[in-house]
């Protein structure tokens with residue numbers, strides 16, 4: 001059953017890439033496994049997926065030893081500085097940096113662990129009060145502030161678009177994200193690459209790919225609806 005879900009998502013990713021004249025290998029499909037048991041993750045792993053997204057540091061800590069070492073864990077949710085210790089040696093990337101304070105704390109932990117953590121800066125493109133992330137017009141300034149920190153490397157931007165039944169509603173935000181990414185990339189800031197745009201979830205990943213996403217984060221479309229009751 002999960003295999004069929006994955007095949008459907010994969011086919012839609014392929015089609016969206018084709019419509020946009022992009023190669024399939026320009027887009028990384030991250031299977032968002034938050035709240036889902038290890039057995040389900042293993043099922044998707046067996047189909048060849050290696051990138052999984054989680055939004056709670058403790059969940060990465062718990063699942064990490066239960067899955068093969070070649071799984072890449074993406075920290076996609078809001079991160080509190082006191083939880084960095086759970087992910088610093090386990091996550092391959094933090095998608096959700098939205099303050100200098102957090103970047104600095106990740107930097108310190110990474111240096112201590114002798115690694116370099118790739119990070120994305122989370123942008124609140126639609127200015128929603130309920131969402132984390134920096135305003136688009138503050139993004140470059142934050143990146144310039146973060147860039148010199150040791151143990152951390154800015155590799156692009158991430159956004160969570162508004163919830164909507166019509167993915168076309170979010171096209172404008174994805175397009176503006178791409179523009180912001182290109183504009184900041186053109187500044188050639190030291191230690192900043194801007195190669196990644198993490199945007200698009202189950203409801204809107206096809207539109208996000210058409211507008212330039214390099215990473216899409218799909219949970220429900222692969223694993224089914226989440227139940228927070230358990």
Ligand SMILES: *Cc1c(COP(=O)(O)O)cnc(C)c1O
Nearest residue numbers: 032055076201202217218219220
């Ligand atoms: C849960 C989550 C997703 C996946 O959402 P779906 O709608 O289930 O695909 C993607 N990104 C973030 C940051 C999330 O927290």
